[in-house]
Amino acid sequence: MSRRSRVDQVERLVGQLFGAVDVLQTHFEQCATELDLTPQQARLLSSSGSPCSQRDLAQQFCCDASNIVGIVDRLEQRGLVVRQPSVHDRRVKQVVLTPDGEALRERFRVALTANMPGLSSLAGAQLDQLEMLLAHFTNTPVST
Amino acid sequence: MSRRSRVDQVERLVGQLFGAVDVLQTHFEQCATELDLTPQQARLLSSSGSPCSQRDLAQQFCCDASNIVGIVDRLEQRGLVVRQPSVHDRRVKQVVLTPDGEALRERFRVALTANMPGLSSLAGAQLDQLEMLLAHFTNTPVST
DNA sequence: TATTGTTATACTCTATAACTATA
DNA sequence: TATAGTTATAGAGTATAACAATA
Numbered sequence: 490m491s492r493r494s495r496v497d498q499v500e501r502l503v504g505q506l507f508g509a510v511d512v513l514q515t516h517f518e519q520c521a522t523e524l525d526l527t528p529q530q531a532r533l534l535s536s537s538g539s540p541c542s543q544r545d546l547a548q549q550f551c552c553d554a555s556n557i558v559g560i561v562d563r564l565e566q567r568g569l570v571v572r573q574p575s576v577h578d579r580r581v582k583q584v585v586l587t588p589d590g591e592a593l594r595e596r597f598r599v600a601l602t603a604n605m606p607g608l609s610s611l612a613g614a615q616l617d618q619l620e621m622l623l624a625h626f627t628n629t630p631v632s633t
Numbered sequence: 634m635s636r637r638s639r640v641d642q643v644e645r646l647v648g649q650l651f652g653a654v655d656v657l658q659t660h661f662e663q664c665a666t667e668l669d670l671t672p673q674q675a676r677l678l679s680s681s682g683s684p685c686s687q688r689d690l691a692q693q694f695c696c697d698a699s700n701i702v703g704i705v706d707r708l709e710q711r712g713l714v715v716r717q718p719s720v721h722d723r724r725v726k727q728v729v730l731t732p733d734g735e736a737l738r739e740r741f742r743v744a745l746t747a748n749m750p751g752l753s754s755l756a757g758a759q760l761d762q763l764e765m766l767l768a769h770f771t772n773t774p775v776s777t
Numbered sequence: 778t779a780t781t782g783t784t785a786t787a788c789t790c791t792a793t794a795a796c797t798a799t800a
Numbered sequence: 801t802a803t804a805g806t807t808a809t810a811g812a813g814t815a816t817a818a819c820a821a822t823a
Contacts, residue, residue, distance in 0.1 A: 510658060688781065
């Protein structure tokens with residue numbers, strides 16, 4: 490393959506990748522909205538190992554720590570999470586899912602997996618291929 | 634392959650896919666921020682065939698038409714786009730990129746393609762595989 | 778009557794800066 | 801001093817509802 494055609498292919502793939510991102514993002518938002526969650530609330534509910542400091546959440550979200558306050562506030566008002574002061578460091582508050590929070594997290598996970606765009610039309614061997622190819626993305630550190 | 638193991642694989646893939654979405658989204662945001670654009674401003678600048686009504690943009694963005702007003706306002710204030718009343722339907726305003734807008738659109742495209750996470754570590758045959766697999770996502774209509 | 782763009786409103790998410798309580 | 805969480809603030813994106821101009 491010539492150098493030029495690879496460049497062309499990468500160009501095409503960039504467009505295709507962000508097209509797929511758009512589809513997946515929309516799917517995520519729809520699943521969240523159906524459970525009366527904003528995307529970020531659904532993300533927080535889904536993401537963490539349940540006991541997780543707000544600082545760690547900010548790092549996971551690549552955002553300022555102050556933003557986590559509001560998201561946790563609204564989840565806490567709905568009784569989906571609680572703030573537990575850490576016994577080792579009293580500055581730290583662990584965000585822990587309540588039973589209601591765990592239940593909603595599970596409902597969200599099921600909704601997200603069902604009707605997942607793209608995957609249903611893929612055969613087993615293609616799922617294997619996709620799994621290997623995606624590893625190149627999730628293991629690639631974001632260039633600084 | 635048993636039914637059960639396919640379910641497990643899909644579960645893994647869902648997590649992997651949204652991990653990749655996160656990486657790609659972050660890359661998009663970084664490229665936008667470096668050009669002093671918000672992600673939505675960069676999206677509008679990149680997305681459309683340049684003459685495009687605000688109604689069409691709202692459909693592309695899957696959002697209410699009123700949201701487009703503010704995004705176009707801020708791009709117009711920076712001289713990157715102009716609103717042109719349509720000659721065929723005077724209700725419609727076409728959003729058109731200015732030369733500055735076209736230049737910035739191109740700078741963004743180049744930045745987005747360079748250092749694209751994931752792709753640089755893929756060989757040519759793998760790029761072909763990825764291209765075929767991604768077609769299943771971008772061609773899949775979002776379930777309603 | 779229906780549609781396009783707009784405005785007003787309210788909510789969420791975002792970064793920044795300043796504060797508090799702990800370490 | 802440094803760090804975890806908070807508050808205040810300002811800007812951007814979002815949906816909803818109402819409106820003017822046009823079809």
